[in-house]
Amino acid sequence: INILAIESSCDETSASVISDGKILNNIVATQSVHEKYGGVVPELASRAHQQHLIPVVSEALLSSGLKAEDLSAVAVTRGPGLMGSLMVGLSFAKSYAYALGIPLIDVNHMQAHILAHYIDDPKPAFPFICLTVSGGHTQLVLVKSHLDMEVIGETLDDAVGEAFDKTAKLLGLPYPGGPMVDKLAAEGNPLAYTFPLSEMPGLNYSFSGIKTAVLYFLRDQLKNNEDFIKDNLADICASVQYTLIKMLMQKLKRATREHRISQVAIAGGVSANSGLRKELNSLAADLGWKVFIPKFEYCTDNAAMIAMAAHYKFLEGDFCGLDISPIAKMKI
Numbered sequence: 001i002n003i004l005a006i007e008s009s010c011d012e013t014s015a016s017v018i019s020d021g022k023i024l025n026n027i028v029a030t031q032s033v034h035e036k037y038g039g040v041v042p043e044l045a046s047r048a049h050q051q052h053l054i055p056v057v058s059e060a061l062l063s064s065g066l067k068a069e070d071l072s073a074v075a076v077t078r079g080p081g082l083m084g085s086l087m088v089g090l091s092f093a094k095s096y097a098y099a100l101g102i103p104l105i106d107v108n109h110m111q112a113h114i115l116a117h118y119i120d121d122p123k124p125a126f127p128f129i130c131l132t133v134s135g136g137h138t139q140l141v142l143v144k145s146h147l148d149m150e151v152i153g154e155t156l157d158d159a160v161g162e163a164f165d166k167t168a169k170l171l172g173l174p175y176p177g178g179p180m181v182d183k184l185a186a187e188g189n190p191l192a193y194t195f196p197l198s199e200m201p202g203l204n205y206s207f208s209g210i211k212t213a214v215l216y217f218l219r220d221q222l223k224n225n226e227d228f229i230k231d232n233l234a235d236i237c238a239s240v241q242y243t244l245i246k247m248l249m250q251k252l253k254r255a256t257r258e259h260r261i262s263q264v265a266i267a268g269g270v271s272a273n274s275g276l277r278k279e280l281n282s283l284a285a286d287l288g289w290k291v292f293i294p295k296f297e298y299c300t301d302n303a304a305m306i307a308m309a310a311h312y313k314f315l316e317g318d319f320c321g322l323d324i325s326p327i328a329k330m331k332i
């Protein structure tokens with residue numbers, strides 16, 4: 001079984017080839033046009049996907065050593081994501097599958113973030129709990145099998161990745177700010193400043209409050225010292241990151257207790273965060289969790305995870321028609 005997978009949900013154009021469950025490559029073209037706007041501009045993202053898609057697919061095919069005729073199926077992200085961006089990937093995938101006369105497989109991007117754990121060993125056994133933390137989502141997912149997943153908690157407003165990116169923006173750091181906050185936080189004191197922990201009912205999260213708290217905090221401090229940010233950058237980053245991680249871990253701990261599960265995974269772009277990884281490993285030691293952390297290249301958006309999900313769908317014979325549309329708010 002050889003599958004070509006395409007990912008174009010946000011601002012990464014990516015293609016990957018998987019052969020009998022083994023990822024052969026993962027080609028990612030990151031769009032730099034958004035940097036000067038401090039966030040992803042949907043219209044520009046769609047255009048950049050149009051530009052990058054064929055070269056990325058060609059490179060993936062070439063480096064796989066396979067020919068188009070060797071492919072058994074084409075897989076593509078159907079959602080969630082930006083409508084225009086999804087449309088580019090889906091239209092291409094449909095046409096390609098149609099031209100080759102092979103089936104199309106539609107993949108849910110959030111399921112795929114979790115299935116990134118099945119690319120390499122060690123692979124989590126079922127059931128496990130996955131904390132998916134990305135630019136658009138923050139979810140606690142009960143993973144019962146490769147394709148059977150249940151969201152047991154999620155953010156009621158902003159995603160944690162957004163909280164990282166918005167904090168970075170307030171600090172004058174370039175987009176995407178998450179990785180910069182992470183780097184600066186490593187040299188700062190996490191207890192230098194305190195920000196409120198917002199408590200939502202059940203296993204749900206809220207990350208919009210901290211963004212406002214940081215905004216007011218900085219405004220007050222800058223009144224007394226116009227160099228406040230410059231002088232205390234690492235401490236501010238460390239303190240905000242500490243608060244965000246604390247909120248994430250509170251509900252994760254509760255989820256593992258309520259569901260009596262001690263296998264825990266993280267997925268999505270924010271799972272690249274070194275503070276989060278460190279905290280998870282230390283909780284694992286304290287609470288006897290078995291923890292799974294994806295490789296960096298499989299944390300942020302990539303087609304390898306789409307290919308992995310497609311592999312499992314192929315085994316189930318789960319194909320889709322060529323008349324499907326993208327679903328911007330697709331649920332797991």
Ligand code: ATP
Pocket residue numbers: 009010080081109113133134135136137160161162164165176177178179182268269270271272273274299300301
């Ligand atoms: P979604 O998957 O919800 O549709 P997305 O695809 O845009 O959203 P990802 O590409 O999975 O999200 O993740 C991007 C997010 O991850 C950004 O908010 C970015 O700042 C954040 N991020 C990446 N690396 C780090 C890091 N080291 N620390 C904190 N945040 C990070």
Ligand code: MG
Pocket residue numbers: 010011012135300301
């Ligand atoms: Mg991205």
Ligand code: FE
Pocket residue numbers: 109113134135268269300301
């Ligand atoms: Fe993503």
